[in-house]
Amino acid sequence: MKYNNWNWKPGMPDKKRSDIAILKRLLQQARPYWTHISGIFLLDLLATPLALLSPLALKLVVDNVLGNEPLPGFLKAVLPTSIQASPSSMLAFAVCLLVAVSALTQLQALGSSYVRTYTGEKLALGFRSLLLWHGQRLSLAFHDRKGVTHSLYRVQYDSLALQHVTIDGLIPMFAALVTVTSMIVIMANISLQIALVALLVVPVLLILIKRYRNPLREGWRKQKKLDNATVSIINEVFSSLRVVKAFTQEQREQQRYTHNASKSLSAKLGITLLQGSFSLATGITTAIGTGAVLYIGVNMIQAGKISVGDLLVVMTYLGMLYSPLTTIGKKLAGMQSAFASAERAFDFLDEQIDVPERDRPLPLARAQGAFRLENVSFEYEPGYPVLQDISLEIPAGSRVGIAGKTGSGKTTLMSLLMRFYDPTAGQILLDGADLRDYRLSDLRSQFGIVLQEPVLFSNSIADNIAYGGPDAGEEAIIAAARAANAHDFIEALPNGYDTLVGERGMRLSGGERQRIALARAFLRDAPVLLLDEPTSSVDIRTEALIMEAMERLMQGRTSFMIAHRLSTLDMCDVLLEISDGRIVDASGASPESSLYRQDAQIHTGP
Numbered sequence: 001m002k003y004n005n006w007n008w009k010p011g012m013p014d015k016k017r018s019d020i021a022i023l024k025r026l027l028q029q030a031r032p033y034w035t036h037i038s039g040i041f042l043l044d045l046l047a048t049p050l051a052l053l054s055p056l057a058l059k060l061v062v063d064n065v066l067g068n069e070p071l072p073g074f075l076k077a078v079l080p081t082s083i084q085a086s087p088s089s090m091l092a093f094a095v096c097l098l099v100a101v102s103a104l105t106q107l108q109a110l111g112s113s114y115v116r117t118y119t120g121e122k123l124a125l126g127f128r129s130l131l132l133w134h135g136q137r138l139s140l141a142f143h144d145r146k147g148v149t150h151s152l153y154r155v156q157y158d159s160l161a162l163q164h165v166t167i168d169g170l171i172p173m174f175a176a177l178v179t180v181t182s183m184i185v186i187m188a189n190i191s192l193q194i195a196l197v198a199l200l201v202v203p204v205l206l207i208l209i210k211r212y213r214n215p216l217r218e219g220w221r222k223q224k225k226l227d228n229a230t231v232s233i234i235n236e237v238f239s240s241l242r243v244v245k246a247f248t249q250e251q252r253e254q255q256r257y258t259h260n261a262s263k264s265l266s267a268k269l270g271i272t273l274l275q276g277s278f279s280l281a282t283g284i285t286t287a288i289g290t291g292a293v294l295y296i297g298v299n300m301i302q303a304g305k306i307s308v309g310d311l312l313v314v315m316t317y318l319g320m321l322y323s324p325l326t327t328i329g330k331k332l333a334g335m336q337s338a339f340a341s342a343e344r345a346f347d348f349l350d351e352q353i354d355v356p357e358r359d360r361p362l363p364l365a366r367a368q369g370a371f372r373l374e375n376v377s378f379e380y381e382p383g384y385p386v387l388q389d390i391s392l393e394i395p396a397g398s399r400v401g402i403a404g405k406t407g408s409g410k411t412t413l414m415s416l417l418m419r420f421y422d423p424t425a426g427q428i429l430l431d432g433a434d435l436r437d438y439r440l441s442d443l444r445s446q447f448g449i450v451l452q453e454p455v456l457f458s459n460s461i462a463d464n465i466a467y468g469g470p471d472a473g474e475e476a477i478i479a480a481a482r483a484a485n486a487h488d489f490i491e492a493l494p495n496g497y498d499t500l501v502g503e504r505g506m507r508l509s510g511g512e513r514q515r516i517a518l519a520r521a522f523l524r525d526a527p528v529l530l531l532d533e534p535t536s537s538v539d540i541r542t543e544a545l546i547m548e549a550m551e552r553l554m555q556g557r558t559s560f561m562i563a564h565r566l567s568t569l570d571m572c573d574v575l576l577e578i579s580d581g582r583i584v585d586a587s588g589a590s591p592e593s594s595l596y597r598q599d600a601q602i603h604t605g606p
Contacts, residue, residue: 019213022339023165025346029127030166036119037166043112044175048182050105055316057098063309065091120167128159131349139354140420141380149232154348158224161341169335176324176331183321190310191300194293198318201289205282205329212278212333219271220340226264233257275333282329286322293318355422361439367446368431369396369527369558371417376426377581378412386412388581389426396431396527399559401569404578410562413578414530417560418447448526448553452533454517456505461490462497464505464516468524476523483552484518485545511542518549529554531561535568547571 030037056072063069065087070076076084083089135143135151143151188195237244237253244253297311306314373392379385387409394400402410415421416428419435428435435443448468456464465477472480477497481487489512493499505513514534521529531550535543550561551571563569577585 019335019339022342022346026162026165026342029130029162030123032126033119033123036115036122037171040112040115040119040167040171041174043108043115044171045178046108047105047112047175048179050101050108051179051320052182052186052317053097053101054105055313057094057101058316059309059313060090060094060097062312063307065094067307067309069307069309116167116171120163123166124160124163127162127345128155131155131159131345134349134351137353138351140415141354142351144380147232149228149235151348152235153228153231154345157227158341158345158348161338161345164338165335165342169331169338173328173331176327179324180321180328183317183324187314187317187321190314191297191306194296194300194314197292197296198289198321200292201285201322202325204285205325208278208281208285209329209332212274213336216271216274216278216333216336217340219267219274220337221343223264223267223271224340224344226260226267230257230260230264233260271337275330278333279330282326286326289322290315290318355419355440357440358437361442362433362437364430364438364442364446367527369446370394370431371558372429372432374426374429376416376423376428378409378416378421378424385424386581387416387423390581390583391426392576392583394558396558397556398574399554399572400561401572401575402560402562402578403564403566403569403575408578409581410578411532414532414560414562417528417530418444418449446526447528447530448521448524448557449530450514450517450521450532450534450550454505454513456501456508456513456516458501458503460495460498460500461493461516464501465497465519465523468520468522472523477519480519480523481516483522484515484549486512486515486519489515511546514542514546515549518546518553522549522553527557529557529559529561531559533562533564535563535565 060071060075064071071079071084079093083093132155135155138151184195184199187198233253233256237257244250294315297306297314300306301308301311371392371394373390376387376390376392377385378387390413402413404410412421416423417435419440422436430438430443430446457467462474462477465480466472468480469476474497478487481490481497490497490499499507501507501513501516505516508516518534534550535546547568553559554571559572561569561572566575569575575585576583
């Protein structure tokens, strides 16, 4: 990403990000929809001539039906003489003109609303998809550090900035600018003096916009941070509801939510006061301008320079002049909320991917499964090593058991194998090539994983098993379930494989969830297995079923299994003990194992 084009760098002070810099990035993002945006703009432009025609019927009634003023030149040229000579015909024409202009105005509003809604939703969807895609590519370290709500808020809420600025901000502003220009030209043709007086409010409005811009932007930044924190509390409560209920902490969580929500409310009220005072100031300014024009217009009527109908038209157009001017001012002030959201969304989009892919990565169809770790170290935060100087060689097809106390680095080692993180120092090789040289999607497709807490999605059992192979048919899904010793309990369910598991699989027991996760791994048929405490939370009978299934799953595959109970690791060829981020012991699981001795096949560092 090149930031110099927009004078934008991740993490730069907010005050250096001008509206123009943000606007350029938003317009760049909206480029695929310029045709739709142009259509909205053209439809909105139709409102200007319709607005200009609106007071014409009233002028005809006052000046030409009730009075004896001459017709406007363009009407005199197109209207038949019979209509011009008859007051009743002129009245009928004025009424028809009023109805026609009103009908066309409503049709224009309908068309504009439809295209506006379609384009706005497409813009939001496209930007959300981009943010979601980027968020999925960011490392686990980023999400561990920032939390789920940080990304969720930017994808779901801050992404709307693109829609708000382009559809709800720029288009109305440009349409209002065209209307303002038209009104000024028409008013100048009626009376240049009145037009100049009316324009005296413009410099005052510009000063007001400049005065309120920064306080509004800062207020919205603060409010969005507080709103983010409030959503985070909701997410935490509902994702941990069993714990909240078990410890009877509902009232405490309610108070925590109310406290944060109240702070967000206070910030929003402060913004409302700012916006209200801005509206008050612009309203008083335009009222003074209107009063000045009315005063001068009456004097000009008394002097015989303009007619009463002309003054009515001028006053009508003056409202149409000041209304767009006020709209422009309010949009510029109101868009500070969207600009604050856009800053947050683009900062998220500019987060560097710390597990990058090579420009020309190596393809990997199916790995043999031979690993070599060379002086591998890793730390989540500088100065706090989790793994230190690990050297290890694992032949293809080996079964490696990993033991150690909680926090010793076992799961981190597994994460490094899948490139969820990259080593701080050293390298990990798969089949002789550095993991960083492979195409990331190809590399991760080589792994089947079964975690301590199996992750299921709120879908059917069949869909959850097929997550390991989205193109799998019914027979393959059933075969995988049989291999995982899951078929019998699935068939006993009322809806069988179509049974919905609920959010995170909470309608099933822990052992049932674990066997579905095993079936998913069977279906994936990957050459490397990562098994992280797969039997730690199940009863003895279920553990036996899972162990039997894992024995089948591990055949012919390079397997890494983490367990606290050493008996779980009996099926492994070699046991590694990790302590304080180092391998302190490597021994065979049984004297008969070909890897029992620490010979050339298994090498460990200090």
